[in-house]
Amino acid sequence: MAELLLELLTEEIPARMQSRAAEDLAALAREKLTTAGLVPSDVQSYSTPRRLTLVAEGLPERQADTTEERRGPRVGAPSNALDGFLKSAGLASIDQCEARDAGKGVFYFAVIRRPGRAAAEVLPDLLRQIVLELPWPKSMRFPAAGFRWVRPMTSALSLLDGKVLPLALDGVPVGDETRGHRFLAPGKLTVRDFADYRRKLRDAHVMLRREDRRQAITLALYERAAEAQLTVKDDPALLDEVTGLVEWPVVLLGRIDAEFLSLPPEVLTTAMRTHQKYFACLDREGRLAPRFLVTANMIADDGGAAIVAGNERVLRARLSDARFFWEQDRKVALASRIPKLAERVFHARLGSMLDKAGRVMRLAEALAPLVPGAEGAKVRRAAELAKADLSTGMVGEFPELQGVMGRYYALAGGEPADVAAAIAEHYSPLGPGDRCPSAPVSVAVALADKIDSLVGFFSIDEKPTGSKDPYALRRAALGVIRLILENRLRLPLRSLFRQAFAIGREGAYGFAGDPTADLLGFFADRLKVHLRGEGVRHDLIAAVFALGDEDDLVRLLARVAALDAFLKTDDGANLLVAYRRAANIVRIEEKKDGAVYPGEPDPKLLAEPAEATLAAELDRAARESGDALGREAFTAAMAGLARLRGPVDEFFARVTVNCEDRELRANRLRLLAQIRDTLNRVADFSQIEG
Secondary structure, three states, X not given: OEEEEEEEEEOOOOHHHHHHHHHHHHHHHHHHHHHOOOOOOEEEEEEEOOEEEEEEEEEOOEOOOEEEEEEEEEOOOOHHHHHHHHHHHOOOOHHHOEEEEOOOOEEEEEEEEEOOOEHHHHHHHHHHHHHHHOOOOOOEOOOOOXXXXXXXXXXXXXXXXXXXXXXXXXXXXXXXXXXOOOOXXXXXXXXXXXXXXXXXXXXXXXXXXXXXXXXXXXXXXXXXXXXXXXXXXXXXXXXXXXXOOOOOOEEEEEEOOHHHOOOOHHHHHHHHHHHHOOEEEEOOOOOEEEEEEEEEOOOOOOOOHHHHHHHHHHHHHHHHHHHHHHHHHOOOOHHHHHHHHHHOEEEOOOEEHHHHHHHHHHHHXXXXXXXXXXXXXXXXXXXXXXXXXXXXXXXXXXXXXXXHHHHHXXXXXXXXXXXXXXXXXXXXXXXXXXXXXXXXXXXXXHHHHHHHHHHHHHHOOOOOEOOEOOOOHHHHHHHHHHHHHHOOOOOOHHHHHHHHHHHHHHOOOOOOOOOHHHHHHHHHHHHHHHHHOOOOOHHHHHHHHOOOOOOOHHHHHHHHHHHHHHHOOHHHHHHHHHHHHHHHXXXXXXXXXXXXXXXXXXXXXXXXXXXXXXHHHHHHHHHHHHHHHHOOOXXXXXXXXXOOHHHHHHHHHHOOOOOOOHHHHHHHHHHHHHHHHHHHOOOOHHHOOO
């Protein structure tokens, strides 16, 4: 068994792309090796800012021999047919074939034996395919090669059991050498195998494993903070990013000038985090401390003093700009900035941000009565001001603070606290881990903002496709779902979608076709995704959505829960089987007859006691379940259906549906159709799996 080691040394790979690239490299290699008959015992991949590494253990030294049996022409076939067969099989004479009875005559059979190739012969072309096929979100051309890559590739390390494995990468040097840390150990390193490679990189100040770098950074962050009697502000996303920026992390503690501490803490943390990749520190009371932590990719002779001073100087300049914007923005009332939104395009076919704000304000007003505790005047005011901070200098410099700065400026202008909070929260929730608003005014405005976007983009046919979702509509739909479910809101989505569409059409913003039906289907899919982690069956959600009139998500989930509980009982499981039997018989017979069997069965044609009993029970179940559904007593509705099990079982045991009497047969098919239709009032049982 052999070991394959491949390293692709490049200029700095963007941090956000490294983990996925390593995963894709391992998956692609595993697939290619397996297809080539060189199945490895293990495949591992690694990433640092400058390198992608692949190691495949337990590779066979050669492919297995293969044997293929190929049937040729019939014995006695014309010579041109025989010649063509021999040529395709790579044989010289028909004597190399075997004549055999194939059941429909005697045919020639050729056995083609192909010896396996050595791994060293197969791998060069295979590795080139892997390199060229590795997907990147963005790639570029560079002088050394004719293919695209994420960043210029400087060299490649290619070894099979310690020997250089040829690899054609155009002008990129390939051999048994790599390089260590760019600054701390820039010289060449000659490598024998993966163990030697990893050891020499470590000695050359490169931590190959991403997990090792992440752990080292985490430990150093807390140690440096503790030395100053502080704690680190938890930031997993920043930690992931910084892990992809360094090969040899060194954490240093810097200081924030006291003059900047009067800025909102969100401004300080955004300036540090987003632009400089610094970690914030907290004091014992949990307040933002005047210190920051920076992860350097360098061991400095002065202990990092110059690095810290340089970072403090950069941060000082950044915060000076922020302070200027903070002071200037507050000189102008937030409401006076609203007209400037007309200069910002929301979408070429959906108008400006001012148009968007106007639509959201009208829709939020309509939503206010449906959100308990939401005062209409406050909802209108919050929606009116929600986008105004986009015209401020601070948000222009720090776009991540939109909404947040609106809250500060609204409070400074004397707006009520819940109006200001709604401005900050109307973008939320931004993702599964983001807190969902619960204050009534915030909920109403957040819903209006997301529903307007969904309806607008769906109306102009800008829907998510595959993995592409440029307007984050999946996230918006999940946000609406969370706002509704976590706040237990009873909202008629169909009506709201149509109202949002009508508002858009009235303003002549480019809204085209009514997207209500498409949006309800889209929400059904998003709801399945949202509830998957809670163990809610997707087919039950589909079964309730398929009714066509259920758009109240709270009521829908109550119906799904009752249906789930019902199907877990023996009566429910057996009734589902009976439903399928009845529905299948009706479907088959309707197709055969070219007719349908609607309506209720004729009581005069209920010849057998079992069918008369079933008809009576179906009538009772329809009335009782209909009444229960009207009261939203879904468990009671299911209980009413459960009583059908006995009569249905008895019907199938005693009654022949396809009898010779045509009138009786048609009447019995109507009875079976009634079984289907009665159950489908509760949910579309045809959607239920299992």
